Amino acid sequence: MEVVIQGDADAVANLAADAIERLVSSRPNAVLGLATGSSPLGVYDELVRRHRSGTISFSRVTAFLLDEYIGLPAGHAATYREFIERHFAGLVDIDPTNVHVPDGTAVDVEAACSQYEQKIRAAGGVDLQLLGIGADGHLGFNEPTSSLASRTRVKTLTEQTRTDNARFFDDVDDVPHHVVTQGIGTILEARHLVLIAIGAGKAESIARAVEGPVTSMCPGSAIQLHPHATVLVDEAAAARLTLADYYRATYAGKPAWQTI
Ligand code: F6R
Numbered sequence: 001m002e003v004v005i006q007g008d009a010d011a012v013a014n015l016a017a018d019a020i021e022r023l024v025s026s027r028p029n030a031v032l033g034l035a036t037g038s039s040p041l042g043v044y045d046e047l048v049r050r051h052r053s054g055t056i057s058f059s060r061v062t063a064f065l066l067d068e069y070i071g072l073p074a075g076h077a078a079t080y081r082e083f084i085e086r087h088f089a090g091l092v093d094i095d096p097t098n099v100h101v102p103d104g105t106a107v108d109v110e111a112a113c114s115q116y117e118q119k120i121r122a123a124g125g126v127d128l129q130l131l132g133i134g135a136d137g138h139l140g141f142n143e144p145t146s147s148l149a150s151r152t153r154v155k156t157l158t159e160q161t162r163t164d165n166a167r168f169f170d171d172v173d174d175v176p177h178h179v180v181t182q183g184i185g186t187i188l189e190a191r192h193l194v195l196i197a198i199g200a201g202k203a204e205s206i207a208r209a210v211e212g213p214v215t216s217m218c219p220g221s222a223i224q225l226h227p228h229a230t231v232l233v234d235e236a237a238a239a240r241l242t243l244a245d246y247y248r249a250t251y252a253g254k255p256a257w258q259t260i
Contacts, residue, residue: 001224002260003210003231003247005238009198012232013042016130016194019230019260020047021056023128023192029060031120033129033187034088035140036065036080037165039196040130044088051092058094062123064116066131066140067181068104070154078168079104102152102180113152113180120186129190133197136160137205137218141181144217148225150183184222193229194260195220197237206233207240230260 006012020043023030034040050056068080076082081101089099100119106112120126136144136158143158156177157165166172187193197206209220210231223229238244 001210001226001229001231002251003233003238003241003243004251004260005233005235005241005244005248007235009042009234012196012198012234013046015232015260016040016043016196017046017050019192019194020128021050022259024056024058024061027127028057029062030127031123031125032061032063033126033131033182033190034063034065034084035130035132035196036067036083037132039132039198039202041087042198043130043196044091047088048091058092061094062098063089063094063100064120064123064126064182065099065101066129066187067179068102069176070104070109070178070180071176072104074105078174083168102182104176104180109154109180113154116152116180116182117186120182126190128192128194129187131187131193131195131223133195133202133205133209133220134161135164135201135205137208137220139184139219139222140187141179142184142187142219144219146184146216146219148214148216148219148222149185151186152180152182155179155181184219188222188226191228193223193226195223195229195231197231197233199234200236200239202233202237203240206231206237207242211242232260 072079103112162175208218214221
C-alpha cells in the first residue's frame, strides 16, 4: 500500500486525476470504478477541467458506481445516479449507456445485484476504483461487520452514516435505511484502488484502515489485502497516522518514473 500525504484537497485531487488521465491515455476503453460523496468531488472537477481543455476524453470509458440508495424514486436529486450525472458523467463525453449504477429501484433486488456483478465481469473488471471512506470505516456502503468477501447486495446503513449523509437531503429522516453496494470482495477485484480522504473527520478511520488490523469492524482495512492500493490524504486526514513521516519520506524519494 502506498500512502501519499498532500498539503490540501486540491493536491490530492490532482494526483488522483493524474492517475486516471494516465490510465485513460494508455487504455482509452478503461473501466473506472466511481465513488460519490464529498471526497472525490475535487477529482471530478479536475477531470472535467482537463476534458474541457482537450487533455482527456472519456468517449470509450465504462464506469461502474459503487453504490445506490434503495427507496428513492428515479431522478431524485440525492440518488447516486443523479450525483454522478451532475458532477462528472453529464459534464464529459462519456457515453451515458456506459455509466452503470446499482439499481435501487429493482423489484427483484437480488437478481439486479447479480446482474451488476455480471456486468462488471463482462466489462473485463474495474481498472481503477476511486474510493472514499466513512467516519465509521465503511467502504462503499459496506458498514462495519460486512464480510470481507462480500459481493454486491443490500445493506442497512448505520445511524452514523445516515446522519453523515443527511447533508444531501432536506431532513435526516429522508435518508434511506437501505442501499445496494458493491461488496468488499467485489471492490478488491479492481486492479488499482485509489482511496481519498480529506479533513480531520477522516483521521480516525484512515488510521484504522491503513495501520490497524484487517477487520470487518473497519471495512476500509480490507485495502491492506490489495496488491495495488493508493491512499491519498490531506494533512488533516493524515493526522492520526503513526508512520506519517515514513510515508512522506517514501513519497519524496520516489523515482520520477514511478507513478502511483
Ligand atoms: C460513496 C461511498 C461511500 C463514501 C463515504 C465517504 O459512493 O461509497 O463509501 O465514499 O461515505 O463519503 P464522503 O466522501 O462524503 O465523506
